[in-house]
Amino acid sequence: MTGAPHDDDDTYEDWQRRARALALPTAHLIGGAPEPGGGATFTVVSPRDGRPLAEVAAGGEAEADAAVAAARRAFDRGPWPRLAPAERGRALQRLADLVEHHRDELALLISLEMGKPVTEARDIELRAVAATFRWYGELAGKLTDEAPHTPGDALALVTREPVGVVAAVVPWNFPLTMAAWKTAPALAAGCTVVLKPAEQSPLSALRLGALAAEAGLPDGVLNVLAGQGPEAGRALGRHPDVDALAFTGSTEVGRHFLRYAADSNLKRVWLELGGKSPNIVLPDAPDLERAAATAAWGIFFNQGEMCTAPSRLLVHRAVADRVVDAVVERARTLRIGDPLDPATEMGPLVTAAHRERVLGHIAAAHRDGARLRAGGEAALPGTGGPYLRPTVFDRVGPQMRLAREEVFGPVLAVQVFDTPEEAVRIANDSVYGLAAGLWTADLSTAHRMSRALRAGTVWVNCYEEGGLEVPFGGVRQSGHGRDKSAHALDKYTDLKTTWIRL
Ligand code: NAP
Ligand code: MG
Secondary structure, three states, X not given: OOOOOOOOOOOHHHHHHHHHOOOOOOOEEEOOEEEOOOOOEEEEEEOOOOEEEEEEEOOOHHXXXXXXXXXXXXXXXXXXXXXXXXXXXXXXXXXXHHHHHOHHHHHHHHHHHHOOOHHXXXXXXXXXXXXXXXXXXXXXXXXXXXXXXXXXXXXXXEXXXXXXXXXXXXXXXXXXXXXXXXXXXXXXXXXXXEEEOOOOOHHHHHHHHHHHHHOOOOOOOEEEOOOOHHHHHHHHHOOOOOOEEEEEOOHHHHHHHHHHHHHOOOOEEEEEOOOOOEEEEOOOOOOHHHHHHHHHHHHHHHHHOOOOOOOEEEEEXXXXXXXXXXXXXXXXXXXXXXXXXXOOOEOOOOOHHHHHHHHHHHHHHHHHOOEEEXXXXXXXXXHOOOEEOOEEEEOOOOOOHHHHOOOOOOEEEEEEEOOHHHHHHHHHOOOOOOEEEEEOOOHHHHHHHHHHOOOOEEEEOOOOOOOOOOOEOOOHHHEEOOEOOHXXXXXXXXXXXXXXXX
């Protein structure tokens, strides 16, 4: 299916019709062409209804070797790293145009494979993907190197060089946003890439690879290797000819990648990992209703499958009832349904196994003595999909699992505090440090608390805001390295010093 983006009045029937007409890519994309690989496949199941969608090529060591070899050839012998940077940038901007042109199709692939509402996939995720390729496309031709002041008989150049072959291993929750955040800066820097999507969401990534070829990226510059983590992902992690590996996913799998690097060629590994982000509401929040609405939106958006989800609501005792009641009300009225229905506000979780894990966290919260205020159980059993009711627990103690472990689902833990110092202490009592939210009208309080919070991003009087101009990433066990902004180029470039005696 092709065609320019449609209007906002697209109906449920329109999306269902488009879904039926959709062609699903099933082969790897290696060296600019579809490559079926050695014959092994895996089944992609749609969480909409639990039915199989496609049989996709399952890459192992042989396919990873082929993909890395194609990327190596494109880097060592191809034009890509030697092109005028602005010309690389133009290719990335053509890719941004194609992503925009195919926005409905890509949104449908994402919605079918991982279950987010198709209108959110189109209006939020695909907009971000196109913007990312465009932003780095525009940046490519605007970079300069350094020539430091030196003694009169010498000239020094400090130049940034592409690291070479980059492998990007990404999760399913924002399949194309994560892919774009890795590939766009790596490509802008002149690297070549092998992208490994999650087993749940290979379809959109394979289609993106084909669009990159159509945009004129030379063969082998962007390869897409489908397959399972312990095979395809591991093969890239251990590959002696991968120079840098950019990973987004769980903290547990992040540890594997550090081991793979240690056991192979010491490739640098960049990790964007999990979180348990606090969202602190002080009594002087400029608009408590908006604070509550944003707290609810933040934890339920994308089915709660968000690394930055504000999963710990820390609310001051004086306003706790008001804020929590509003969040609970939102949880009860949120419309769960088929992700292809434009009226749907929350789709299914990604897989039945993932819903089991989330239900395990809910059971533990009950056992630990937290109080259930909304949800807590499966929904829409007749559909065959792993739907779950938006869930809120209050009276969550600091040692409970729900206060400490990432759920990666629509489950909110509410904790009450009495002073800003106590709020910061609770907020920082975590192995993670990805993001934090803070609601206050007092400028000094905002700055003081923002400084004290250990997080890669602090949002004040908002949540999940900001564009490509700001870096994104974590501290502590949320990882290291930054996506977005010009800082992302640091991951994909090496500084070279050339000292010339005149
Ligand atoms: P995951 O299980 O860690 O998987 C991420 C990627 O790693 C997938 O491509 C996966 O492939 C691969 N993988 C899995 N096991 C592997 C292994 N043993 N060796 C090599 N590769 C392996 O994470 P997920 O379930 O897809 O996503 C959820 C997690 O991602 C959450 O923890 C969330 O917080 C995190 N996340 C973080 C950010 C961020 O920017 N900080 C953004 C989004 C998500 P398969 O799918 O084929 O197994
Ligand atoms: Mg996985």
